[in-house]
Amino acid sequence: MTVDVMSERVGVVMQNRPVVSLSSWVAEAIRVCAEADKGLQVVTPVHSRLTLPLRLALTGPDCRWVVTDPAGGYYDGISGVKLAWDGSLFAPTEGGTAEAFKEAGADGTQVFVDATVRHTAYEALNVGVVAQTMCEELGSGPPSGWGTAEPAGIVWSxxxxxxxxxxxxxxxxWLVFVGDGVVGTMTVRRTESGVQETVTAGVGREADVRGLVERLDAGFSLVSVLAQxxxxxxxxxVEPRWSGMPVPVGMAIGPEAQAEIGMPVSGRAEWRDLDGGPDGWAEFARVIGALKGA
Structure with missing residues (x-):
């Protein structure tokens, strides 16, 4: 059975292992739930960690990482809020944040880059080049593999x-890809005007994104880039404990998107460094507001 419990709102899968990935089994559970218009909730012990692709896959309505609280009950592995089963899904209670979540997590650095590009649809169009470019700029070469689940074991093509x-x-x-020190996901969808690729790539260290933005802007119709x-x-x-708040590093908006939000079109994407401190997201909002009002 793909799903351990199926309610009117969600499917629930139980995973008891140190690292829980977007395995073919979990990917199938996501597909089954999506086709039934339900969310997926993954239940793990407190010692488990999620891989980046699974973390990114659990973002839809009612999707959640549910962690068994050593003190009793459950909590959300991303936010720490206490949860309880209400008969149809694990939902927040008024109990606040679980003490287990407050324990200090890893103190390293991860950098995530989200990029969206658009293509005109034509017969010879190849998608995946955006992910390849991101791996080359953030890592040391093209992706080594891709797939619809983890491990991304299909040779890159x-x-x-x-x-x-x-x-x-x-x-x-929706696909997964891996490179030298880079893990990411990509979504390819048809639009009224062509094809759109949205790619998220992560590295476990500091990274300079300016060169990546320049390559994406030169090679594609770049919509936007956000690095955090x-x-x-x-x-x-990802551990089910508090590590700290994500902060923005910088952003870029491409010419087509510049026109769409009413700002002067420069003919190229321009990288903007953002305050990487607690006020970074407020600055991000101010920049977006200024661009819309330009």
Whole structure:
């Protein structure tokens, strides 16, 4: 059975292992729940960690990482809020934050880069080049593998990857890729005007994103790039405890998006460094507001 418990709101899977990944089994559970218009909730012990792809996959409505609290009950592995089963899903209670979540987590650095580009649809279009570019700039070479689940064991090939996306169109395709020190996910979807790729890549160290933005802007119709720094483990897994707030590093908006939000079109994407402290997200909002009002 793919899902251990299926309610009217969610599917629940139980995982008892040190590192819980987006295995083919969990990926199938996500698919089954999505087709039934339900969320997926993954229940683990407090000693478990999630891989980045699974963490990114648990972002839909009612999706949640549920951690067994050593003090009794459950809590959310990302926010720390206490949870209880209400008959249809694990939902927040009024109990506040679990003490186990307050324990200090890893003090390393993770950097995540989210990039969105658009393509004109044509027969020879190959998708996956954006992910390849991100691996080359953030790591030391192209991705080594990709897949619809972890481990991403299919040898990297934009041609084969594109074939899978074409077979699934007009449905969107969500994939995992790995490179030298880089782990990421990508979503390819048809739009009214063509094809859009949204890629998230993470590295377990500091990274300079300016060169990546320049390559993406030169090679694609770049919509936007956002880089943020997150405290955490250098292997990019996530612990169910507090590590610290993510802060923005910088952002870029491409010419097409500049026109769409009403700002002067410069003809190229311009990188903007952002305050990497507690006020970083307020600065991000101010920059977006200024761009919209330009």
């Amino acid at each position: 934009t041609e084969r990857l594109t074939g899978v996306c074409r077979e699934r169109a007009p449905r969107p395709t 720094r997150v405290p955490g483990r250098d292997d990019l897994t």
